[in-house]
Amino acid sequence: MSRSADALLDGPVSDLAAAVRSRTVRAADVVEASLARVHLASDRLGAFLHVAGAEARRAAEEVDRRAAAGDALPLAGVPLAVKDNINVAGLPSTAGSRLLEGFVAPDDATCVARLVRAGAVVVAKTNCDEFGMGSSNENSGFRPVRNPWDLTRVPGGSSGGSAAAVAAGAVPLALGTDTGGSVRQPAALCGLAGWKPTYGRVSRYGLIAFASSFDQAGALARTVADAALAFALMSGVDARDSTTLATPVPDVLGGLGGTIAGTRIGLLAEAETAEGGLHPDVAASFEATAAALRSAGATVRRVSVPRVSMAVPVYYLTATAEASSNLARFDGVRYGARKGGATLSELYRTTRSTGFGPEVKRRILLGTFALSSGYHDAYYGRAQKVRALLARDFAAAFGEVDAILCPTSPEPAFRLGAKTGDPLSMYLADVFTVPPSLAGLPAVSVPSGFSADGLPIGMQFVGPADSEPLLFRLARAVEAAAGVTGRRPPGPVT
Amino acid sequence: MKIDRDLVAKVARLAALELSPGEETELSGQLTRIVEHFEALRAVPENLLAGAPDAPAAPLRADAAEGGSPGRLVESNAPEFAHGHFVVPRVVSRD
Numbered sequence: 302m303s304r305s306a307d308a309l310l311d312g313p314v315s316d317l318a319a320a321v322r323s324r325t326v327r328a329a330d331v332v333e334a335s336l337a338r339v340h341l342a343s344d345r346l347g348a349f350l351h352v353a354g355a356e357a358r359r360a361a362e363e364v365d366r367r368a369a370a371g372d373a374l375p376l377a378g379v380p381l382a383v384k385d386n387i388n389v390a391g392l393p394s395t396a397g398s399r400l401l402e403g404f405v406a407p408d409d410a411t412c413v414a415r416l417v418r419a420g421a422v423v424v425a426k427t428n429c430d431e432f433g434m435g436s437s438n439e440n441s442g443f444r445p446v447r448n449p450w451d452l453t454r455v456p457g458g459s460s461g462g463s464a465a466a467v468a469a470g471a472v473p474l475a476l477g478t479d480t481g482g483s484v485r486q487p488a489a490l491c492g493l494a495g496w497k498p499t500y501g502r503v504s505r506y507g508l509i510a511f512a513s514s515f516d517q518a519g520a521l522a523r524t525v526a527d528a529a530l531a532f533a534l535m536s537g538v539d540a541r542d543s544t545t546l547a548t549p550v551p552d553v554l555g556g557l558g559g560t561i562a563g564t565r566i567g568l569l570a571e572a573e574t575a576e577g578g579l580h581p582d583v584a585a586s587f588e589a590t591a592a593a594l595r596s597a598g599a600t601v602r603r604v605s606v607p608r609v610s611m612a613v614p615v616y617y618l619t620a621t622a623e624a625s626s627n628l629a630r631f632d633g634v635r636y637g638a639r640k641g642g643a644t645l646s647e648l649y650r651t652t653r654s655t656g657f658g659p660e661v662k663r664r665i666l667l668g669t670f671a672l673s674s675g676y677h678d679a680y681y682g683r684a685q686k687v688r689a690l691l692a693r694d695f696a697a698a699f700g701e702v703d704a705i706l707c708p709t710s711p712e713p714a715f716r717l718g719a720k721t722g723d724p725l726s727m728y729l730a731d732v733f734t735v736p737p738s739l740a741g742l743p744a745v746s747v748p749s750g751f752s753a754d755g756l757p758i759g760m761q762f763v764g765p766a767d768s769e770p771l772l773f774r775l776a777r778a779v780e781a782a783a784g785v786t787g788r789r790p791p792g793p794v795t
Numbered sequence: 796m797k798i799d800r801d802l803v804a805k806v807a808r809l810a811a812l813e814l815s816p817g818e819e820t821e822l823s824g825q826l827t828r829i830v831e832h833f834e835a836l837r838a839v840p841e842n843l844l845a846g847a848p849d850a851p852a853a854p855l856r857a858d859a860a861e862g863g864s865p866g867r868l869v870e871s872n873a874p875e876f877a878h879g880h881f882v883v884p885r886v887v888s889r890d
Contacts (some may be wrong), residue, residue: 318825377847392869407868543856614833632811634883639874645884652848654813666803667826669810683836686847688841693847725829 306330310338310677311789312471314379314527318420322368325575328378332422335380338471339425345452345792346353347444348465350385350394351426367420374420374562375534381413381421384429387518389413389508390769396509397429397459399442400637400656410507411542412476412518412535419534420602424472429460431658432628433511435459435479436730438487439721440660445642447717448491449790450756456716457487464491467521467564468790469557470521474519474531480511481616481700482709482734484519485746489759492748492785494528494776495521499545499766500741501719503532504539512623513544515616515738517674525747525780529553553773561778562598564771567702568593569608575732580712582752587708590760592774593782594775604698604705608691609736617728618684621668628665631656664764665725692740695765704764704771709731709746713756737763745769748785796834798826 306326309317318325336354343349357380364378380791383389388406395401409417417423422670428438440459446461448454449469456465460477464487467475473619477484479497488495497519505516520531536550568591572579579587595601608615633652640655642648657665670679696707711732722725737744742763749760760779762772780786800819801828807814814822875882 340828404872406853407869407872433807537856540856608839611836611839612837617829618833618836632876642884645886648884649811650813653811657812662814662818663822663825665810665812666806666822669806670798670802671828673806674807680830680833680836683839683844684846687836687839690843724825728829786887 307334318377328364331378342469346465348462349425357424373456379422380424380472380664383470385426397431397441408590411504430459433459457490459483477521480515488746490714492757494525495568496745504542506541510627512620525777535630564599566601566603566703567705570605572707586750586758606694612736615684622666625668673778709759711751745772745776
């Protein structure tokens with residue numbers, strides 16, 4: 302492995318790809334350097350469930366051949382980590398669940414295929430909360446993930462392995478899925494840029510479903526430019542996902558470094574009254590970010606989205622209801638490692654009861670309750686109606702402002718075990734990430750600073766449908782003002 | 796509302812989950828706390844709920860079959876595969 306190949310892992314994705322395209326460095330050497338870092342980080346962080354060494358080396362050789370042939374490869378040789386609920390052909394997909402141990406994906410998810418076509422090389426599948434259900438990565442069926450900034454703390458979830466992998470420098474880019482914040486929250490807790498698209502902008506083909514009216518694929522990277530590049534390459538209509546949007550993909554790269562002068566920013570009023578309050582360092586970063594936006598010429602004012610205060614109950618009643626339906630397929634007959642049973646119903650029960658972890662069972666039960674006879678109207682039905690009102694609240698707010706700013710998480714990374722005994726307190730940590738998910742809106746999280754004890758803090762921009770170009774531009778402005786991109790976590794990898 | 800152990804057991808049956816008595820007790824407490832917290836939704840006035848629009852319908856695609864077999868990897872993921880078929884447990888049973 303050359304020293305330059307290793308060093309390229311710490312720079313912009315576009316520089317790495319340009320070096321491979323120009324044959325200054327071989328993709329094979331870059332991938333070897335990445336695999337070495339993956340191995341260094343693996344035991345320390347618990348971020349990986351499967352390292353695809355042989356497959357990655359073969360794929361890198363192919364990228365080198367394509368580069369030599371002059372193929373336009375915007376991600377030439379870029380090592381990619383993929384959350385384990387996203388399929389990669391020939392590699393295991395467990396979604397962090399013991400129930401899917403041994404399952405090998407028959408083909409690539411569309412978002413993976415598009416990045417691989419652009420020259421990316423999948424080096425590993427990353428650990429996650431089981432079926433994407435969690436905000437700390439402590440609900441993995443295999444092991445928890447640790448935050449590279451402080452190994453006693455969580456990386457966030459459910460895409461915690463992807464976040465830890467990028468933050469530790471093992472890969473420059475990782476894929477995640479975001480149902481209620483599972484890309485944005487770990488991005489914030491690990492000091493990364495992360496996004497969820499407008500509902501339908503990125504294909505879900507090849508994703509293991511949790512809650513289908515919410516689930517979206519997203520990406521995590523060290524910089525906004527790298528995250529935006531992934532959006533540009535992943536987005537677009539897909540015949541294999543009928544919910545994808547057929548409208549043109551908005552151009553997020555053209556105006557990325559452009560001015561934000563004159564942009565109307567709304568500071569989410571409900572952030573000040575969020576249940577449990579804001580950590581003081583997060584509140585200070587929120588204020589500093591607003592000030593930075595003003596200095597850059599934006600108009601900043603408070604804006605209210607009243608039903609944000611009800612977003613957590615609405616989300617946890619509707620998403621769990623969808624999960625109870627989606628996860629019915631894991632019964633040992635259609636999917637899942639089959640476990641004994643003299644009768645069919647006993648086989649179902651045994652397979653599911655031994656395969657699912659405690660949080661998945663809890664959510665299936667909550668969702669089944671919300672849908673059950675006698676309770677449906679009071680819980681699921683009411684939550685769906687409030688969900689529609691929340692979407693209407695956002696639409697009204699976007700009549701006054703172009704984008705809304707709020708913290709991504711009310712607190713920096715918390716300690717492992719701090720919330721595992723109290724599921725409700727874990728759910729309440731999602732207070733700022735679930736509102737755009739409920740309304741199908743795009744959102745971008747960007748590093749905005751650090752807490753007094755050295756933990757990353759992230760801010761989230763939310764905009765109307767298809768406003769990704771504006772959201773990435775705003776995030777880029779915050780990134781430049783915060784000046785934290787160069788700061789790296791301690792440890793042997795970086 | 797209180798989600799007592801009987802209700803937990805009923806919902807578990809609906810969800811094809813088997814819980815130990817200890818799990819039922821623990822989940823009863825946790826789900827009660829969660830559901831009681833979520834009853835904040837009752838504060839939304841009925842007149843507002845009545846005007847809430849339905850969620851937009853998902854777009855439909857043409858109902859057309861696509862070619863291609865599921866492939867050998869799909870077969871290898873199945874617990875049992877024989878004579879070109881997935882082998883599953885007997886569906887009609889006495890329980």
